Amino acid sequence: xxxxxxxxxxxxxxxxxxxxxxxxxxxxxxxxxxxxxxxxxxxxxxxxxxxxxxxxxxxxxxxxxxxxxxxxxxxxxxxxxxxxxxxxxxxxxxxxxxxxxxxxxxxxxxxxxxxxxxxxxxxxxxxxxxxxxxxxxxxxxxxxxxxxxxxxxxxxxxxxxxxxxxxxxxxxxxxxxxxxxxxxxxxxxxxxxxxxxxxxxxxxxxxxxxxxxxxxxxxxxxxxxxxxxxxxxxxxxxxxxxxxxxxxxxxxxxxxxxxxxxxxxxxxxxxxxxxxxxxxxxxxxxxxxxxxxxxxxxxxxxxxxxxxxxxxxxxxxxxxxxxxxxxxxxxxxxxxxxxxxxxxxxxxxxxxxxxxxxxxxxxxxxxxxxxxxxxxxxxxxxxxxxxxxxxxxxxxxxxxxxxxxxxxxxxxxxxxxxxxxxxxxxxxxxxxxxxxxxxxxxxxxxxxxxxxxxxx
Numbered sequence: 091x092x093x094x095x096x097x098x099x100x101x102x103x104x105x106x107x108x109x110x111x112x113x114x115x116x117x118x119x120x121x122x123x124x125x126x127x128x129x130x131x132x133x134x135x136x137x138x139x140x141x142x143x144x145x146x147x148x149x150x151x152x153x154x155x156x157x158x159x160x161x162x163x164x165x166x167x168x169x170x171x172x173x174x175x176x177x178x179x180x181x182x183x184x185x186x187x188x189x190x191x192x193x194x195x196x197x198x199x200x201x202x203x204x205x206x207x208x209x210x211x212x213x214x215x216x217x218x219x220x221x222x223x224x225x226x227x228x229x230x231x232x233x234x235x236x237x238x239x240x241x242x243x244x245x246x247x248x249x250x251x252x253x254x255x256x257x258x259x260x261x262x263x264x265x266x267x268x269x270x271x272x273x274x275x276x277x278x279x280x281x282x283x284x285x286x287x288x289x290x291x292x293x294x295x296x297x298x299x300x301x302x303x304x305x306x307x308x309x310x311x312x313x314x315x316x317x318x319x320x321x322x323x324x325x326x327x328x329x330x331x332x333x334x335x336x337x338x339x340x341x342x343x344x345x346x347x348x349x350x351x352x353x354x355x356x357x358x359x360x361x362x363x364x365x366x367x368x369x370x371x372x373x374x375x376x377x378x379x380x381x382x383x384x385x386x387x388x389x390x391x392x393x394x395x396x397x398x399x400x401x402x403x404x405x406x407x408x409x410x411x412x413x414x415x416x417x418x419x420x421x422x423x424x425x426x427x428x429x430x431x432x433x434x435x436x437x438x439x440x441x442x443x444x445x446x447x448x449x450x451x452x453x454x455x456x457x458x459x460x461x462x463x464x465x466x467x468x469x470x471x472x473x474x475x476x477x478x479x480x481x482x483x484x485x486x487x488x489x490x491x492x493x494x495x496x497x498x499x500x501x502x503x504x505x506x507x508x509x510x511x512x513x514x515x516x517x518x519x520x521x522x523x524x525x526x527x528x529x530x531x532x533x534x535x536x537x538x539x540x541x542x543x544x545x546x
Contacts, residue, residue, distance in 0.1 A: 114289025195287025204296030297326030436468025
């Protein structure tokens with residue numbers, strides 16, 4: 091009987107669900123958080139090993155009211171691999187659990203709806219992209235299962251893809267399943283620059299409004315009504331307040347993060363669209379506060395938050411202003427980021443990436459490579475402090491309508507080039523001398539009464 095009792099008590103000793111082999115832990119200057127569950131009042135010793143030598147030990151106790159234990163590792167330089175073991179001591183019983191091939195680097199959380207959920211198998215050049223994984227074994231990936239909860243969960247109920255090295259199988263696992271293409275390509279681009287490990291955590295669900303990803307606190311701050319959550323034609327995923335925050339984001343809040351990237355908004359074009367200029371900044375603020383506190387202050391209070399602008403909808407139907415409004419609200423009605431209401435944020439422009447022939451609809455562009463490239467430029471500038479890097483398009487500083495001459499005069503904050511395409515279209519490009527790829531040009535259709543001149 092004593093043996094059975096001790097065995098049953100030991101069965102509850104474990105790491106948190108997302109701590110496993112091949113994981114990436116946040117590097118210096120932050121300390122990575124390791125936590126799990128055990129027997130109340132038991133002693134837990136966490137040891138970091140490398141090549142059978144002890145790097146550090148941390149000792150804690152299991153909290154009686156929650157059965158949780160937690161330690162914060164000393165800040166570590168990027169690299170690895172390491173082993174992590176946790177030993178629980180209770181009475182005369184010792185139990186040990188461990189994970190291997192652990193790296194230290196930067197950990198990014200990727201979230202949103204279907205555009206973030208799209209896998210590599212759904213994007214342009216999928217075959218070559220899926221074949222290009224062997225050089226990126228230090229970019230590790232994890233994908234959270236689709237779940238909802240009425241209350242905030244402390245740990246994930248399920249994990250679709252445990253921490254893994256990238257392979258064609260786990261990156262191209264069907265449509266909208268497992269690993270996010272944007273998340274993967276973003277991390278891969280970062281690795282090419284950083285040259286140290288990158289951890290990517292994907293937690294997204296297609297057809298979901300921002301209200302499902304928001305805590306009750308942030309929704310209340312924006313005065314969001316609980317009315318109108320039924321018969322929503324444009325919403326195919328869960329829409330109830332906070333159910334995805336509770337089940338798919340809050341369980342990660344003890345994790346030490348470098349930053350977050352976000353791709354969402356389509357589900358709000360007909361649902362609380364006029365409140366998105368509040369709900370989105372409020373979500374960012376609330377996630378930052380929650381992860382900072384949950385990681386014992388290790389995740390930066392204003393950690394970098396990047397997001398993707400919604401692309402243009404291309405159809406033969408008459409256009410409307412719903413998507414332009416959401417794009418405007420994505421910047422808190424300022425038009426660019428970072429700004430006063432959205433500090434330490436960055437945006438990947440995607441208005442020019444509408445994909446008319448996409449089998450998933452033009453709002454789901456298959457060119458996720460450009461999206462990820464632009465996101466990683468923003469991260470390098472905002473999160474990693476590259477001061478001379480151009481990561482934004484030219485912003486107008488002055489606009490004058492010279493009606494008597496039929497001219498529109500625009501003065502930009504950056505050097506630009508204007509090229510006439512025909513009598514209706516001219517193209518504005520950032521000067522190539524600024525190191526920005528030429529495909530970053532964008533076209534503007536103008537009427538015949540307004541013509542581009544060298545003064546623009």
